[in-house]
Each structure stands twice: as C-alpha cells, then as structure tokens.
Amino acid sequence: MSAKESAIRRLAAWIVALTPADVPPDVAAVASHATIDTIGVALAGSRTEVGSHARRFAGEMFGKGGAAVWGSTLGLTAPGAAFANGVAAHALDFDDNCYAGFVHASAVVVPAAWAAVQAAGRSGSTYIASYVAGTEAEFAVAHAMGLAPYQRGWWTTGLYGTIGACAAACHAFGLDANATASALGLAITGTGGMKAGFGTDAKALMVGRAAQAGVSAALLAREGCIGPDNALDGPSGLAVLTGADEYSVASFETLGRTWRLLSPGLDVKRIPVCLSSHAAVDALRDLIAEGLDVPSIERIVCDVPPIVVKNLVYAQPATRQQAQFSLPYSLAATLVHGDVTLAGLEPAALATPELVAAMQRVRMHTSDRWADPERLADAPEGAWLRVELRDGRAIERFRAAAVGTVALPMSKGEFDSKFMSCAAAVHDAATATVWLSTLRKIERVDALASLRP
Secondary structure (H helix, E strand, C coil), X not given: CCCCCCHHHHHHHHXXXXXXXXXXXXXXXXXXXXXXXXXXXXXXXXXXXXXXXXXXXXXXXXXXXXXXXXXXXXXXXXXXXXXXXXXXXXXXXXCCEECCCCECCHHHHHXXXXXXXXXXXXXXXHHHHHHHHHHHHHHHHHHHHXXXXXXXXXXXXXXXXXXXHHHHHHHHHCCCHHHHHHHHHHHHHCCCCEHHHCCCHHHHHHHHHHHHHXXXXXXXXXXXXXXXXXXXXXXXXXXXXXXXXXXCHHHHCCEXXXXXXXXXXXXXXXXXXXXXXXXXXXXXXXXXXXXXXXXXXXXXXXXXXXXXXXXXXXXXXXXHHHHCCCHHHHHHXXXXXXXXXXXXXXXXXHCCHHHHHXXXXXXXXXXXXXXXXXXXXXXXXXXXXXXXXXXXXXXXXXXXXXXXXXXXXXXXXXXXXXXXHHHCCCCCHHHHHHHHHHXXXXXXXXXXXXXXX
C-alpha cells in the first residue's frame, strides 16, 4: 500500500478484484461450512422473541423484495432481510467466532452477502466469493486495530461487522472501486457497538443493524453517495476514536495472500452460550466422563483469562441472555443436565432449585498465570478448573480450547446434529435433511434467489 493510499482504497481495490476463481478450495470450504452453521442457528433464532420482533419490524419498515427472510415466507429488500436474518443468527448466541478482533463474523456477513446476492440475482459461487470478501475485509480491519477497542468496551462485532457486511454487499452488487470505497467510508462513519448490550436483546439487534447498515451503505454508494476515504485511519477516523493504539496498515498488505478464514479461522460453537464459557464446560465434562462423582462436589473454582471475567458478568442469571454470559450457569447446567442445551436456557429451567444451588457452588477469578503472553496466546479463553470435593480432596483440569474451535473442530456428525437440532425449530427432519444437503452444494447453485431456507 502506497503512503498516499488509504486503507479504505486498498480494501476497495481488493474487494472489486476478487473473483470466485481466486478463492482457494479450503477457504471456500470454510465459507460453505460457516453458511450452513449460520443458517442453522438463524432458523432456531427466528423463533425466539427477539427474532420474531425483528422479523415483524423488518416487514413493517422495509419494502417487499427478493431477499428471503429465513424460516418464513417473507421476501424483503436486501437491507430488511439482512437485518431480520442477522438478528436471528445471533439471537441464541450459537454462531461462530473469530479471534481476529473477537468478532462474530458470519452472523453479520452471511445475512448481508445472502441478501445482496439474492437481490442482485446472482449465483451461489458469487455468494461464496462475497462472503469471503466480507469476512476477510472485516478481519483485516480487526487485525489492524488490535485488541484495544474490545478491551475498552467496544463490541467489535458491531464495530467491524458493518464493514464486513458492506464489503460483501459491494462485491455482490458488482460495484466498482470508487463506489466500493465510498460505501466503506459511509459504513465506517456510522458504525458502532457497545458491550453494555451483553445479556439483553441489544446484542442480537446490533448484529442485525450491522448487517443492514453494511448493505444500505453499498446501495447508497451505488446511487452515487460519496463517503470519506479516511474514515478508518484519518485524524478523526475509527482507529483514533476507538483508541486502537497498535493500529497497523501492514494488515492490509496480505489480503489475498494469507486467509484469516484459515488462520486464526472460525470457532464453531458446540453449545449456545458465549465462547468464554466453553473451555471450562469441556474441562468439567472431561472430569465427569472420567468418573467424577457429581454429588460429591463441594465447590468449583475457575481460573480464567481477564477477558473471560469481563465477558461472563452474571453470577445469578434470571434470563436466557444473562445465562449465556454466566460461567456459574454453564457449569451448573453441565452438572445438572449433563451439558448446556437450548432447552436448558428456558426461563423455567433457569429457576429450578437444583440449578440455582449448583450455580452457587461456582467461583470465577483470574490469576497471575495469565500474565504469560505465550499462555494467553495459546489459550485466549482457556480455563483452569479446580473441583473441590466434600471429603477434602481436589481435582484440577486445564483446557486451552473447547470442542468446536479451530484447534479441536467438531466432527461431521456433531456438526450435522447441531444443524438438524436448530433447523427443527422450523422444519421437519426430512426437510431439514434436504436443506443440509442443498447448502453443502451452494457453489453449484445458478440462482441463489431460488433458495429460501
């Protein structure tokens, strides 16, 4: 990137130049996998209260169009469908994560790319390329910004998701470099997101807003609206205003040569709670599988990285959203139910005396052991679990990563089972099986508009 070329211009040039043939097979496979997972969790999320609210709102606020609202017969304009599907995709906090910026990338980019490609009347192979354009652009920005914005309380999914959605939509609509740069500038100047929304409907709604805003920015640029080239790295740009102290333009130099969809890659969730809980849950499940007697447990003490403490803020959750950000809940559900499940997050299940008592036996803290940069890099959301027994003995277990993460991917059977259980909220088993098979072959679909999950 030349000294005079802004990051936005560099991103725009790369997005416009990317073709389906430029996407390596292993990257396309990740994109396909992420699409299946995202649509699955969105089908389940479409039946939540916030998913239903978002769908009704989108139907009232956006015009009818050719972009499908998943889990319904509704067809809306691309921004409206992107909003409704984005909210549904994150309603259960069951969607994937990426450590490039600590973002939920697919819940924003899949709805945006899908809606834009359907509205544009383009193919499944274009959709895959648009998804890759969106996620890789988002990850490049996130990597350039470093961790400071997230640590300061910005929710980077909302902050960077608008950029990913915009990049995907620009690619899907076939905008040129100037229009794409304007769209990115428009998207960045209006982006945002706060972690204050954790534990409330605001979190899922921020995902839908990011998807909708990105698509809208692309459409506005297509109409001729002009956005600033320096919205990212200018004197009043995103990097300065969010306190990205380590901002580095080098992140944009590797676009198309290294793929962040492969490294650090996407972590697919096995259970429907914040990823910060997963390693601790798996450590406890390991011990139970090895013969730990659950009734003999006096207390469970979890030593976790500082970011986990900041994310999991609810000690005694009263709602599903709060439980999804509660380590005591996740471990108590594992003790009482054997695992964390969608059914176990229902209000009636949260109030059972057995679960409440189990939550009271869980403690969480962070220690100096996480001051080691190498350890933190190897286990960014890891957990040291100490199980103290009534007879005075204690058992310890460390998990650096959870099942479903890039280091320990889910098996095909586990992945398919997740999709089927989520899709069951909308479809019978036979129909869900057909959708799973169809989505696996998405690159071969001539007209994405024909698919309405």
